Structures are given as C-alpha cells and as structure tokens.
Amino acid sequence: MTSAQMRAARALVNWSVRDLSERSGVHRNTITNFETGKSGGDPDTLTKLQRALEAAGVEFIPENGSGAGVRLRKK
Template sequence: MARAALNWTVRDLAEAAGVHRNTISNIEVGRYGGDPRTLRLIEATFKAAGVEFIDENGGGAGVRLRKPSK
C-alpha cells in the first residue's frame, strides 16, 4: 500500500532502500518475510518519502501520505 501511495515501482523502492528488487517482490508476495535490517530500511525509506503508518485501530492497519508542510 505504501509503495502504491507513492506511485513507486518495485525498482523505485529497491533503489531508494538500497536492496535488490527481487527482495521487494519476494516480500510483497509472501515468499520471504524479510530480515529485520531490510524491513527497517524499507520502513525508513517510506517514512522519509512521507508515508505515515497507521496502527491497527479496529478497522485494520494502513498507510497514508503526510500532509505537505506549509
């Protein structure tokens, strides 16, 4: 969801996070859970790009883009 919100391709995310695009694809389809370091890199990359992660609140976890600062 975060990648879609940014309109990023798998390659865009892989390059921004410094991981191989196959790693991103395998995580997304559930073939690989990702090691903690890689998952932290991906999360930090999304946060730096303006993604906010929303905790479970009864309606499910989610993401949104941060409002631009004025």
C-alpha cells in the same frame, strides 16, 4: 509493516519496485518476495524499506482494531 502496507505505500508515492530498491538499498527480488509472501522479511531489511517510504511522506498506521494501513503525511 505488512506486505499489503508496503504495496499500498509504494502506490501512494507512485514508486515501482525498482524505485523502492534504489531508494532503500534493498534488492528488487527481496522486495518482491516480501510483497508476494514468499518471505517474511528480515527485520533490518524491513526497517530500511519503511524508512525509505517514510522519507517519501508515507505514514504507517499500526493495527488499531480497524486494521493496519498507510497514508500520506500532510504537507
């Protein structure tokens, strides 16, 4: 997951940094540092964040030649 994907994923589910923090158990500062590029992100922490966003309906699209992205799952 890239920082841009995380920002886009939060926007798709209309979550603030605080919302993601509460749902993932990851401190707000850690999320902000990753999203702004101040930190590359610990793999275990990124997994927690991605799982929380996926539980909310976000699908992460891997790099496929057109760029990595996110979308909402169909209901």
